Amino acid sequence: MVATPLLRVPQSGVRCMSSRFYRTRISPLRSTIDIKSFKPCLTSAQYFSTSLSRWQDEVLDRTRNIGIIAHIDAGKTTTTERMLFYSGFTRRIGDVDEGSTVTDFLPAERARGITIQSAAITFHWPPGGGSEAAQSKPRDESLPRSAVSHTINLIDTPGHADFTFEVMRSLRILDGAVYGVAGVEAQTEKVWHQASTYRIPRVIYVNKLDRDGAAFGRTVREVSSRLSVYPAVCHIPWFEAGTGPFVGIADAINLQGLRWREGEDGRTIKMMNLQQLDAEEPALAQELRKARAALVELLSEQDETIVEKFFECDEDHMAVSSMDIIESLRRCVLDPTSRIVPLFAGASFRNMGVQPLLDAVVNLLPSPPEAPDPEVSIGGVKGGLRRLLSGDLIVEQSEKAATPVKGKKKKSAALQTNPKDAIGKLQSCALAFKVVNDPKRGVLVYVRVYSGSLDRNSLLFNTNLHLSERAPRLLKMHANDAVEVDSIPAGHIGVVVGLKHARTGDTLVTYAGNKPTPPEPLTSLQLRPIDVPPPVFFTSVEPHSLSEEKKMQESLALLLREDPSLHVSVDEESGQTLLSGMGELHLEIARDRLINDLKAKASMGSIEIGYRESGLGASSSITKIFDKEIAGRRGKAGCTAIVEPFGEEEISEAADEDTLLAETIEGNQIIIQAPGLQMERAGRGEEETSPFLPPGMDAVTLRTALQNGALAALARGPQFTFPMHNTRVTLTINPTEHLFGSDTTTSALSAAARQATSAALRELPTGPGTVMMEPVMNVIISVDEASLGSVVHDISSSRGGHIVSLDEEVPLTATDASPTDPVVGQEDLPPIDPKRVYAPLDPFESSLGAEVSVSTSRPRNITAKVPLKEMVGYLKHLRSLTAGRGTFVMSVDRFENMSSQRQKAVITELRGGF
Structure with a gap:
């Protein structure tokens, strides 16, 4: 409040x-x-x-916005339940198998035992920090941050590969993350790279150490080799008598042992210092000394301060204080160039190791002011939000906008008078990262407030849609429950109820004056949007009757607003509504939401593949003149088009002075040429114009109109009606033959380009011909050694795929990490040698057999390229081959031409066997 x-x-x-x-x-x-x-x-x-x-x-310094991210079945929801129980938020521990967890509240989540949508929840650690007096209590600098209560805003994310977008939009607004592992798998690496894309500080939590055969040391070595980081081992597992059951952890930071009682709720912990461990568990005490020495040595390579402390302690690793180590770890976590990541241990299902993990979250992960500066753009200038609020970025934007060009002097001068006035009126800035249609509360828009305070009844301006909406109610969410609040301060996550238009990725601002539109240039202020990966599967959706079609379309619109990774399109030939998604389970969940939750009376067909079509040769040059009356106004324009094959790997030729555009969009290249148009620029910052162009039209308008026309024609192939792919369209505009003064409008230009491109495409089937293309997936399959042979044989023989490698890392594609923002500095980093990384010996593992254990005991990774059609239903088949232990992730690699035999079989299947 x-x-x-x-x-x-x-x-x-x-x-x-x-x-x-x-x-x-x-x-x-x-x-x-x-x-x-x-x-x-x-x-x-x-x-x-x-x-x-x-x-x-x-209060803001004592806030943590974190998420738990990991591969599927790593124990994320189980760990979340323990966090809520130990913080006092809940009075009982929920169970995933029973469907009684707090964060998995959807019926589909409880039925399947998996997390489908991320859930936000707020609690305090240590407990008892809900009062304002507790939050205003000053912190003793000699004690760790966990000695004072902190507010933790936690997001539990899905682990299934089909819900990648749900993870990505959660990562977009987090300040830190707990990265859970129960062995490094293919999905583990994918989630790690997604977090690296957003530069999120992380701590690693090795879970499920109570399982038979749990290998902590092997997992540590895998983390170093496959995630390319140096794990700072802060906890080592405590196995009773060295080879017995998992009973607790040994803390290398505080030099103590923590033991939990078997079968209890985990609130009672027996703490033992190093001397007591020497008496009861001498082997563990000796290993703890090794862990402390390795931890100090590793930190010394990155942090000069810890080196000074080490020398002050007469080079005694045990004498370095725990507070010095915690502060050194925190500096490494907050340093984006550091490759050191703290690593902790536990077994959440057995209620062991969660409280020390919560201490680590408070002690090591950043508060909102310490997190990386959020990226914003305003008026075409990109920078950090803090630079914007200080006024530096707005000055840079104003200088760019205030160029002395013809016709814009007055507006530019107005902007240049006092560039900081506009920013002074900015009261709050927030990002809408999730939209949920709640049956009781209506539409809930989850927001992360980055500056100022978002107050109830304030007027929110959506800079993406350029409209204003009132925020009648604000909520603080606790999974499915909510508490109404008067405001959401900066650095916090909350919910706005009643917004009719806000979508995922929209920037919402409030400003002084309470006018419908904020002053310039606040209307162009945008936080970095959330990238949406392309869909790979689709299915048809049909209403039960024509009277139900409107209800179905409204329900689909709600579904798409909730989940932008779903796409809806209409097949022009059949008139069917097609729903596209990231995978089989994704579409299955969408069907359940559509029919059971949104009560749409519709049915969904079987899952289909999005094929493409491509030409095998070039068409002739075709010219079309569009001359028709549109909306009471005559429109006349012409265009010449040529289509030919184009490989995405081809390097575009250097554009000459007649080329207005050469751009690759969705696998097709569009080239626009205008010989003799004589383009000229009136002044710096002004758009190019030409005396031959119609009145009021510039080069940008011309290019956009022609490009839209070509894209419309490429959306439908001439022979198989699939979208065109690997096709180059060259559009030529002759000013004397194709432009007709004021009669040439943008809609006429688009229509002429579409007609010319379509006519050129229709030439292909009777000439060089066309071929169907199918998506080929980059598949990474994790299996055990015993199942390796059968899985490889199935992929290479039965499914028409080919094996790329075994146990080798393959670069991630654009669907795995954001293509617009690669991980800075990560590409050229040298690989980490696991032999240099400290890892305790696992039970039944000898020092001589450690290297052998890494190669034979860990899961084997098979990297293959397989047609997407053969991957439909593959998960069930893989589990039957591997006794339920195999997992896989896949992403679109490219589209490939189909052989004539395979093309004939697919067409026969699509036509229902005829």
Whole structure:
């Protein structure tokens, strides 16, 4: 809860405020505010404002926005349940198998025992930090941060590969992450690279150490070799008598053992110092000393401060204080160039290791002010949000916008008068990262507030849609439950109820003046959007009757607003509505939501593959003149088109002065040429124009109109009606033959380009011909050694795929990590030698057999390229081949031409066997 606006506080002081507000907000600050540091001329209102600002900064510093990310079945939801129980948020521990967990509240999640959509929840650690007095209590610098209660906003994410977008939009708004592993798998690497794309600080939690055959040391070595990081081993597992059951952990930071009682809820922990461990578990105590020495040595390679502390302790690894190690680990976690990642151990299902993990979250992961500066763009200039709020970025944008060009002098001068005035009116900036249609509360828009405070009844301007909406209610979500609040302060995650238009990835701002549109250039302010991966499967959706079609379309619109990774299109030939998604399970869940939750009376067909069509040769040059009346106005334009095959790997030729556009879009290349158009630029920053162009039309408008026309024609192939792929379209505009003064409109140009391109495409079947193309997937399959042979044989013989490699890393494609923002500095980093990484011996593992264990015991990875059609239903088949232990992830690699025999079989199947 945030104070009422400061403008209502009179200069006479704060006596008008309620006594409760004064007691809970101001009184606790008296002991923490140094009056001498204030200017002598401070008024009471200024004192109140500064005090409140310091209090808010203190609360924000004690906030953690984290997520739990991992591969499927790594124990993310189980760990979340324990966190909620130990923090006092719940009174019982939920179970995934029973369907009683807090964060998996959807019927489909409880029925399948997996997480489908991310759930946000807020709790305090250590417990008892909900009161404002507790949050304003100053921290003792000699104690770790976990000694004072912190607010944790936690997001539990899915692990299944079909819900990649759900993970990506959660990662977009997090400040830190707990990365859970139960062995490094293909999906493990994929999720890790996604987090690296957003530069999220992480700690690693090795879970499920209670399972038979659990190998902590092997997992540590896999983390180093396959994730290319140096694991800072902070915990080592405690197996009773060395080879017995997992009973606890040994803490290398605090040099102590933590033991839990078997079968209890985990709240009782027996703590033993190093001397007690020497007496009861001498082997464990010796290994703990090795772990502490390795931890200090590893930190010394990155952090100079810990080197000084080490020398101050007479080069004794055991004498370095735990606080020095925690602060050194925190510096490494917050440093984006560091490759050191803290690693912890536990067994969440057995209620072991979760409390130390929560301490690590508070001690090591960043608060919102310490997180990387969010990327924003304003008026075509990109930079950090903090630079924008300080005024530096807005000055740069204003200088760019204020170029002295003809016709724009007045507007540019207005912007240049005082560039910081507009930013001074910005009250809050938030990103909508998720939309949920709740049957009771209506549409819930999840937002992360990055600056200011989002207040109830404030007017939100959507900079993506350029419209304003009122925020009638604000909620703080606790999974499926909610608490109504008056405001959502910066750095926090909340929900806005009642927004009709906001979508995933939209930027929402509030501003002073309460006008429908904010001052320029705030209308162009946008936080970095969330990239949506392309769909790979589709299925048909049909209403039960014509009267139900409107209801079905409305339900599909709600479904797409919730999940932008779903796509809806209409087949022009059959008129069918097609729903596309990321995988079989994704579409299955969408069907359940559509029919059971949204009550749409419709049926879905079988899952189909999105094929493509490509020409085998070039067409002749075809010219079309469009001359028709559109909406009461005559439109006339012409265009010449040539289509020919194009390989995506081909390097485009250098554009000459007659080329207006040469761009590759969705696997096709569009080239626009205008010989003799004589383009010229009126001034710096002005668009190119030509005396031959119609009045009011510039080069950008011309290019856009022709490009849209060509794309419309490429959406439908001439022979098989699939979208065209690997096709180059060359459009030529002759100003004397194709432009007709004021009669040439943008719609006429688009129509002429579409007609010319379509006519050129229709030439292909009777000439060089066309061929069907099918998506080929890059598949990474994780299996055990015993199943390796049968899986390889099945892929290479029965499914028409070919094996690329065994146990080798393959670069991720654009669907695995954002193509627009690669991981800076990660491409050229040298690989990490696992022999240099400290890892304790696993039970039944000898020092001589450690290297052998890494190669023979760990899962084998098969990398193959397989047609997507053969991967439909593959998960069930793989589990039957591997006794339920095999998993796989896949992403689109490319489209390949089909052989005539395979093409004939596919066409026969699509036509129902005729």
